[in-house]
Amino acid sequence: MSKHNQYSFINPNKFPFFYGYVVLVVGSIGVLASIPGQTVGVSVFTDPVKDALGLTRNQFSNAYMIGTLLSAFFVTRAGVLFDRYGARFVAFFAAIFLGISLLLFSIAVTISNNIKQFLQMDSWVVPFALISILFFFIRFCGQGVLTMSSRNMIMIWFDKNRGKVNSISSIGVSLGFSSSPIFINKLIDNHGWEISWQIIAICLFIFSFCILQFYRNKPEDFNLKPDGFDDKIKIFEVKKEETSFTLQEAKQTRAFWMIGFILAFNSFFITGFTFHVVSIFASQDYTKSQAIAVFLPISIIAIAVSTLCNILSDYIQHKIYIYIMIISGVLASFGLLFLSHTIGIYLLIIGLGLLSGLFAVVNAVTWPRYYGRKYLGSITGKVMSFIVIASAIAPSLFSYCFTTFGSYSYITYITLGFLIFLIVAALKVKNPQHS
The missing domain is CATH 1.20.1250.20 (MFS general substrate transporter like domains)
Incomplete structure (x- = not known):
């Protein structure tokens, strides 16, 4: 089995149509999967989480800022890993770690109380430090790595039709982002914020399996060309390299x-x-x-x-x-x-x-x-x-x-x-x- 197809039952060469359109769909879903690490996804959890942890709005906002700033220093390195290993494995680990981070966030109150008990101190500093670290992971994995790798993968599979393809992706992503607060809020109302994060985490674990199955780094790995052009087709328009x-x-x-x-x-x-x-x-x-x-x-x-x-x-x-x-x-x-x-x-x-x-x-x-x-x-x-x-x-x-x-x-x-x-x-x- 080719290393580009490891751990997958899907072979892009055997598809009856250009595999880039599969990449378009799963890559767009990958961007949507980053919502738990985006501001639009986090903001819905703000009030219940800060109240449960005993933090003020300013303390919660500052923890968000610290975690996000820390993630900014590492996301460039993630881009280098993308160039070296491709979207498939980078996105896979980003989805896995984002899901783990959400599971830890769902039990943040318990973790915070245990740390307070161990240190014998009852201070806002403990939950503040804890969620600053967790914000780092969800912002780095979600807003940073999963978004970047999924979007870049789509762009790599297309050239001449890159804009048209991105228009299709953008419509789905825009609709998903704009409607996500409504669905997340309903999830919280029905199950509480802890269970809601656990449900989203399980969805991310399932999607990580889909990443291994459907994500592919570039068309050249399978002797394909961007946009699905065949070398046998004579193209009279000469394009600058x-x-x-x-x-x-x-x-x-x-x-x-x-x-x-x-x-x-x-x-x-x-x-x-x-x-x-x-x-x-x-x-x-x-x-x-x-x-x-x-x-x-x-x-x-x-x-x-x-x-x-x-x-x-x-x-x-x-x-x-x-x-x-x-x-x-x-x-x-x-x-x-x-x-x-x-x-x-x-x-x-x-x-x-x-x-x-x-x-x-x-x-x-x-x-x-x-x-x-x-x-x-x-x-x-x-x-x-x-x-x-x-x-x-x-x-x-x-x-x-x-x-x-x-x-x-x-x-x-x-x-x-x-x-x-x-x-x-x-x-x-x-x-x-x-x-």
Whole structure:
């Protein structure tokens, strides 16, 4: 048995159609499987878990920040492992360890009490340190490694149709992420937060078996070509050979930093907004239901933008998307600044919808288009560290802005200043493949 097919009953060469479409489905499910390690999945557990552990909201948020920051320092290394061993084994171990972490989280109260008893101390420091470590594992395995490896695998199996394929994946992922809080909340209501995490962990263990069966690193391992093209077919259009950049070479280009920074900004703003959405709207005398209601139009815009821009990405220059993301960030920032007015809500919805939709395109399609497929893991792993760091500091920075100045609107002065820098710096961005 080929080493690329070890421990599996599935042979890509024997499929009646191009195996990349199987990769598309299972890879998209893999991104959805990372939800327990994403902010959207963690936030639903915030109140019951912090109360059970005896932590304040600030203590819980700071533990989340510490765990997320720690994971950012290791996710780049995971990208290197992706390049060396491929998506199959990296994603497999990420799913296994994410499931184990959720099982430990489900008994965190018992573990915390036992440690307190052993140390003969009754302090918030014990549960704080414990969940900081657990947050590190679920953020590293979920938001970091499982997401990166699943998304990169899909991109490696396609080239010419990469944008179209990513549009299909993005629709499913967007719908899954937007609806996941509803399902997780119902799970908690019916079974409690401890059992809910155990149920999700079991699902991850089952999915890890599916990873071994269906995940495949690249089409060349099975004498296949990206998109399913056959060498026997005469293709009269001559395509310039793709250049693969190492991480060090990519870091020497302006595009790497500009794209990385705008993706990090997206993560910062959306994470901070999502984490405090009820409080942000309450500060302007809106109800909780009104606050939650904004996610529906944001999701609709995001799905529409993602679908259209993914398809167009096969034909247009990707730097256009960078400019649109910057403008979208400006709209969202002004929306938060003028949230007390109706125009502010519209600006916020439009800005966040555009940002979310374009994030799904740029973070998946642009990297292989600009830097090739060979070192995709190390490059996207490094960028993932930017994204993770931004998502880590956002909730605390939003919170301290509110507690210090009495309004979330002051955070916009920071975001607008950063966006002005990006507008100027991004003017000379170009595709390194065309250099």
